[in-house]
Amino acid sequence: xxxxxxxxxxxxxxxxxxxxxxxxxxxxxxxxxxxxxxxxxxxxxxxxxxxxxxxxxxxxxxxxxxxxxxxxxxxxxxxxxxxxxxxxxxxxxxxxxxxxxxxxxxxxxxxxxxxxxxxxxxxxxxxxxxxxxxxxxxxxxxxxxxxxxxxxxxxxxxxxxxxxxxxxxxxxxxxxxxxxxxxxxxxxxxxxxxxxxxxxxxxxxxxxxxxxx
Numbered sequence: 001x002x003x004x005x006x007x008x009x010x011x012x013x014x015x016x017x018x019x020x021x022x023x024x025x026x027x028x029x030x031x032x033x034x035x036x037x038x039x040x041x042x043x044x045x046x047x048x049x050x051x052x053x054x055x056x057x058x059x060x061x062x063x064x065x066x067x068x069x070x071x072x073x074x075x076x077x078x079x080x081x082x083x084x085x086x087x088x089x090x091x092x093x094x095x096x097x098x099x100x101x102x103x104x105x106x107x108x109x110x111x112x113x114x115x116x117x118x119x120x121x122x123x124x125x126x127x128x129x130x131x132x133x134x135x136x137x138x139x140x141x142x143x144x145x146x147x148x149x150x151x152x153x154x155x156x157x158x159x160x161x162x163x164x165x166x167x168x169x170x171x172x173x174x175x176x177x178x179x180x181x182x183x184x185x186x187x188x189x190x191x192x193x194x195x196x197x198x199x200x201x202x203x204x205x206x207x208x209x210x211x212x213x
Contacts, residue, residue, distance in 0.1 A: 003028050003029065003030050004028060004029045004030065004056045004057060004122060004123065004126045005030055005032040005048075005053070005054075005055050005056045005057075006023060006029060006030065006031050006032060006055065006056065006057050006058075006059055006122065007031075007032065007033050007034070007035060007041060007044055007045065007048075007055045007057070007058045007059065007083070008020060008023075008031050008033070008034045008035070008059050009034070009035045009036075009037070009038070009040075009041040009058060009059065009060045009061055009064075009070070009073070010034075010036070010061040010064070010088075011036050011037055011061065011064035011065050013036075015061075015111075016034050016036075019031075019059070019088075020034070022115050022118070023118075023119075023122070025115070026119045029119070029122060029123075032048070032053070032055060033048065033055070036064070037064045037065060037067040037068060037073075038064060038067060038068025038069055038070060038072055038073030038076075039067055039068045039073075041058065041060070041073050041077070042068075042073060042076055042077065042080075045058070045077055045080070045082045045083065046080075049082075054082075054083060055082075055083045056083055056084075056126040057083055057084055057085075057086055057106075057122055057125045057126045058074075058077060058082070058083050058084070058085045058086070059086050059088050059122065060073060060074055060085050060086065060087050060088065060105070061087075061088060061089055062087060062089040062091055062096060062100065063089070063091070070087060070089070070100070071096075071099045071100055071103045072103075073085075074087070074100060074103040074104060074105050075103035075104060077104075078103065078104030079104075084106035084107075084125040084126065084128065085104065085105050085106055085125075086105065086106055086107045086108075086109065086121055086122060086125040086131060087100045087105045087107065087108045087109065088109050088110075088111055088118065089108075089109075089110065089111060090110065090111050090112075091212055092110060092133075092135060092136060092139070092209065093209050093210060093211050093212050094139060094143065094150075094151070094156065094208075094209065094210045094211070095156040095157075095159070095160055095210060095211050095212070096212070097136055097139055097140060098140075098143070098153060098156060099153070099156075101140070102153060106124075106125040106128075106129075106130060106131065107121050107124065107125050107130055107131030107132055108131075108132050108133060108136045109121045109131065109132075109133050109136075110133050110135070110136070113133055117133075139209075150192070151189060151192055151210065154175075154185060155185055155188060155189050155192075156210070156211070157175060158171060158175070158182065158185050158186065158189065159189055159201065159202070159205050159210065159211055160211050161174060161175075162186075162189075162198055162201065162202055163202045163205070163206070163211055168182045168183060168186075186198075186201075189201055193205060193208075
């Protein structure tokens with residue numbers, strides 16, 4: 001393949017500068033553009049497509065200030081048949097991993113990975129292959145091995161809202177479901193985590209790295 005054109009998406013200029021410098025050391029890779037958020041990334045993908053110079057890979061952070069997050073941007077890029085998206089983040093919770101994979105990410109790497117591993121992941125994503133950090137692959141494998149105790153995507157959503165202090169009514173409005181459905185989900189969450197109340201559920205989920213600490 002010719003040079004891999006990369007769109008680098010991260011809201012921290014210093015992080016982008018560091019990643020750009022690292023990727024510049026690799027033959028056959030070029031950071032063709034940068035974006036500081038999800039909406040800007042979508043606009044840049046569309047602009048390059050219109051110019052006839054599409055990206056080969058989008059290197060995407062997950063959490064980017066108050067605008068569109070990395071998961072939402074990834075989902076939209078994939079819906080538009082855009083380039084593969086490789087997530088590069090500091091977060092390795094079950095909720096983050098499953099959300100990114102569910103949105104169509106081609107891979108999931110952590111920012112403390114060795115430069116060579118990130119290079120290999122970018123190359124894999126550009127070729128249409130999957131690239132997962134070992135610890136991420138391990139967590140995904142764990143969910144497959146014990147589906148009866150694995151929280152569903154909806155349960156993960158509720159658990160994160162619970163961790164944010166939301167009451168049942170507010171969660172129901174946020175997710176467009178009934179309060180009765182929220183309560184049913186909470187019962188299932190408690191059972192899977194082996195707890196009997198909201199505070200214990202959040203504490204246990206953080207301890208297990210199901211949600212962010």
